Amino acid sequence: MLGKRTIKGRIGFAFAVVMLVCFSLLPFAQILSTSLKHQFDWGNPSLIPQALNLNAYKELLGLTEVKKVEIPVAIQKILDNPKLPQDKKDAIAAKYVANDNLFPFGKYMLNSIMFSVGAAFISLIFAVMGAYAISRLRFKGQVVIQRSVLFVYMVGGVLLMVPLYQMAMNIGLASTMWGSVVCLFLIYIVQTLPVGMYMLGNYFRGIPFALEEAAMMDGCSRTEAIIKVVLPLSLPMLATVFIYCFIIGWNEYLFASVFLKQYPEFHTLPLALQELFVSKNAIWDRIMAASMLTLAPIVVCFLFASRFMKGGKTDGGVKG
Amino acid sequence: MASISLKNIVKNYGKTSVVKNIDLEIEDGEFVVLVGPSGCGKSTTLRMIAGLEQASSGDIVIGDKVMNDIEPQHRNIAMVFQNYALYPHKSVRENIVFALRRLKVDEQELQRRLVEISEMLQLEELLDRKPADLSGGQRQRVAMGRAIIRDADVFLFDEPLSNLDAKLRGHMRTEIGKIHNKFGRTSVYVTHDQIEAMTLADKVVVLHDGYIAQAGTPMEIYLDPVNIFVAQFIGSPSMNIVDATLHNDYLQLGEHKLPRNKLSAVSFDDEIPSEGQPVKVGIRPDFFNDKKYFTQSDSSFIFEAMTIELVEPMGFDKEVLFNLAGASIKARLDLRSDVKRGEKLDLLIDLSRVLLFDTNSELRL
Ligand SMILES: Nc1ncnc2c1ncn2[C@@H]1O[C@H](COP(=O)(O)OP(=O)(O)O)[C@@H](O)[C@H]1O
Ligand SMILES: [Mg+2]
Numbered sequence: 001m002l003g004k005r006t007i008k009g010r011i012g013f014a015f016a017v018v019m020l021v022c023f024s025l026l027p028f029a030q031i032l033s034t035s036l037k038h039q040f041d042w043g044n045p046s047l048i049p050q051a052l053n054l055n056a057y058k059e060l061l062g063l064t065e066v067k068k069v070e071i072p073v074a075i076q077k078i079l080d081n082p083k084l085p086q087d088k089k090d091a092i093a094a095k096y097v098a099n100d101n102l103f104p105f106g107k108y109m110l111n112s113i114m115f116s117v118g119a120a121f122i123s124l125i126f127a128v129m130g131a132y133a134i135s136r137l138r139f140k141g142q143v144v145i146q147r148s149v150l151f152v153y154m155v156g157g158v159l160l161m162v163p164l165y166q167m168a169m170n171i172g173l174a175s176t177m178w179g180s181v182v183c184l185f186l187i188y189i190v191q192t193l194p195v196g197m198y199m200l201g202n203y204f205r206g207i208p209f210a211l212e213e214a215a216m217m218d219g220c221s222r223t224e225a226i227i228k229v230v231l232p233l234s235l236p237m238l239a240t241v242f243i244y245c246f247i248i249g250w251n252e253y254l255f256a257s258v259f260l261k262q263y264p265e266f267h268t269l270p271l272a273l274q275e276l277f278v279s280k281n282a283i284w285d286r287i288m289a290a291s292m293l294t295l296a297p298i299v300v301c302f303l304f305a306s307r308f309m310k311g312g313k314t315d316g317g318v319k320g
Numbered sequence: 321m322a323s324i325s326l327k328n329i330v331k332n333y334g335k336t337s338v339v340k341n342i343d344l345e346i347e348d349g350e351f352v353v354l355v356g357p358s359g360c361g362k363s364t365t366l367r368m369i370a371g372l373e374q375a376s377s378g379d380i381v382i383g384d385k386v387m388n389d390i391e392p393q394h395r396n397i398a399m400v401f402q403n404y405a406l407y408p409h410k411s412v413r414e415n416i417v418f419a420l421r422r423l424k425v426d427e428q429e430l431q432r433r434l435v436e437i438s439e440m441l442q443l444e445e446l447l448d449r450k451p452a453d454l455s456g457g458q459r460q461r462v463a464m465g466r467a468i469i470r471d472a473d474v475f476l477f478d479e480p481l482s483n484l485d486a487k488l489r490g491h492m493r494t495e496i497g498k499i500h501n502k503f504g505r506t507s508v509y510v511t512h513d514q515i516e517a518m519t520l521a522d523k524v525v526v527l528h529d530g531y532i533a534q535a536g537t538p539m540e541i542y543l544d545p546v547n548i549f550v551a552q553f554i555g556s557p558s559m560n561i562v563d564a565t566l567h568n569d570y571l572q573l574g575e576h577k578l579p580r581n582k583l584s585a586v587s588f589d590d591e592i593p594s595e596g597q598p599v600k601v602g603i604r605p606d607f608f609n610d611k612k613y614f615t616q617s618d619s620s621f622i623f624e625a626m627t628i629e630l631v632e633p634m635g636f637d638k639e640v641l642f643n644l645a646g647a648s649i650k651a652r653l654d655l656r657s658d659v660k661r662g663e664k665l666d667l668l669i670d671l672s673r674v675l676l677f678d679t680n681s682e683l684r685l
Contacts, residue, residue, distance in 0.1 A: 208403070208405065210401050210403055210405035211405050211407060211408075213372050213392075213399075213401070213405065214399070214401060214405040214406075214407070214466075215407075215418075216371075216372070216391075216392045216393050217370060217372075217392055217393075217397060217398060217399045218393075218398075218418050218419035218422065218466070218470075219393045219419050219422045219423060220393055220422065221391070221393055224422075229407055229409075232409045233408060233409055318401075318403035318404060318405050318406075
């Protein structure tokens with residue numbers, strides 16, 4: 001019988017689902033596990049650490065106390081010399097206190113947030129305007145624009161990297177720090193805008209225009225109608241597009257590596273992780289902890305956005 | 321409060337002309353119903369008044385202001401949409417007060433009006449619900465409330481009842497009538513339902529294919545239609561149209577000879593139509609009577625012994641079908657006649673109710 005569920009069928013289905021989920025989650029489990037293991041435990045194939053090690057996380061998040069480096073006796077003597085001016089003393093002392101070799105995870109994360117949230121935000125604003133135009137307005141070339149929007153994706157990023165960098169050099173943007181930052185912003189926006197526009201455009205088309213007309217009859221200008229009616233109704237899709245843009249920016253390595261190469265103070269997490277991977281003192285727990293912390297915001301973001309993603313918001317507005 | 325005048329309004333979509341030439345004066349406080357078959361340009365006309373469409377040519381004047389280039393939000397018009405167009409993300413309360421909130425109406429005044437309107441439309445219980453949780457009739461009332469809570473100059477209704485079932489439609493029709501009597505705002509109401517047109521309107525405007533076929537009071541339209549289209553569109557069941565021949569003294573309708581001088585609804589004044597000219601005769605089913613229950617007068621004519629082919633009892637009245645001059649004719653009799661199928665019946669009409677139309681132009685003679 002159609003739709004009838006047998007016990008066997010149910011078990012089989014559940015089994016398949018569990019398998020699939022396990023398969024996709026295994027790499028993440030591996031990351032988490034390694035990040036929590038002590039060095040002696042790294043070779044152990046078991047996912048469960050023999051002893052929990054949170055040092056890597058503490059270190060990355062700057063929770064360890066600043067290490068009191070032992071100041072050698074000879075130096076201490078110099079410092080104790082009352083003739084030495086105070087600022088020189090401090091300078092000398094600083095050499096022995098500074099934790100310079102620490103991985104400045106917080107800074108990288110802030111950079112990543114700046115690039116991905118900033119680009120996602122701007123991209124979303126443009127996507128709203130573009131999507132509204134292609135879904136609601138009638139103008140010459142509308143269909144062509146609508147269809148060619150996704151064309152951007154037919155050319156891979158790697159192919160465009162060199163020409164884009166050359167162009168940025170030619171107009172002088174890539175030769176300054178802020179210019180490079182702006183370039184990267186632009187690239188992230190351009191990369192995410194088409195899909196954002198496409199997704200939002202389709203969503204807008206599903207919102208009856210009569211709702212905007214009703215708002216206009218109620219005294220709203222067109223812009224007001226969009227803000228008060230269309231956008232609230234599009235929250236699920238706005239959230240989706242935002243997350244999409246955010247993740248693209250968050251994980252992007254290629255363009256960041258080219259444009260930010262000379263500006264370590266703007267390095268994003270993927271760049272930093274890469275450096276961590278190839279550095280001589282590659283410490284597995286630290287690398288894995290950093291990976292875990294890179295993943296975390298995406299998960300948080302998803303959980304947060306899923307609150308907006310409850311569909312069916314346009315139900316009940318218009319009949320038939 | 322405002323009068324509306326439409327001056328030679330034309331609306332083209334590309335090469336197709338939807339509204340061809342509409343000239344209409346609507347007085348302050350008048351309830352005008354635009355009626356016509358689907359696709360005749362009613363909604364388009366209404367939307368041009370609202371400002372949601374721009375007329376291709378012609379002027380729209382509301383009050384004493386030419387509105388051609390004024391945005392809909394500045395026209396101070398409230399509109400009830402056919403599909404209601406409620407804001408799905410707002411509660412019923414917020415839907416209704418949306419326009420007032422935008423205008424920053426004083427909170428006390430806003431609440432006062434909300435209470436008044438929700439009482440009038442029986443929405444008190446529903447104020448906190450979302451449109452998705454309402455039935456069709458409730459949504460319709462919310463849409464009404466959202467429009468009438470405003471202090472608009474003009475109310476526009478685009479087939480507001482067409483999505484309701486028959487019973488609810490009748491109820492809401494009465495409510496709309498009451499609301500209009502109470503507020504007395506200039507209203508333009510679009511419908512394809514001639515009963516709504518007849519019952520609600522101060523003035524009925526029958527649209528046909530982008531033109532105004534006829535405008536007038538419901539009774540003028542009913543008794544004095546200008547052509548066969550209007551005659552058949554208004555009135556239910558619709559007017560019987562039969563081919564006949566006009567002679568010098570009489571009208572030959574099948575084997576019946578109707579005396580021509582008693583056809584007082586027909587103006588023969590100008591040129592006397594030539595002997596034997598074919599015409600179309602229009603008789604409303606309502607104007608047939610069972611001879612047994614009706615006193616004859618001077619202008620009565622009797623179709624004797626008509627064979628009744630079908631009887632459709634409707635409760636108070638019944639519709640019967642019979643054959644006249646080769647056409648199937650409907651008559652509406654009241655409940656006293658207990659005629660059965662296959663029986664013969666004498667039917668009486670008042671000749672002053674018989675209309676004649678030109679065979680070619682279909683215009684009234
Ligand atoms: N935006 C449009 N573009 C092209 N044709 C349209 C448009 N809107 C309406 N029409 C056409 O105009 C005619 C009249 O439409 P409308 O005024 O909605 O009729 P109705 O009397 O049923 O309300 C219809 O034939 C419809 O197809
Ligand atoms: Mg319509």
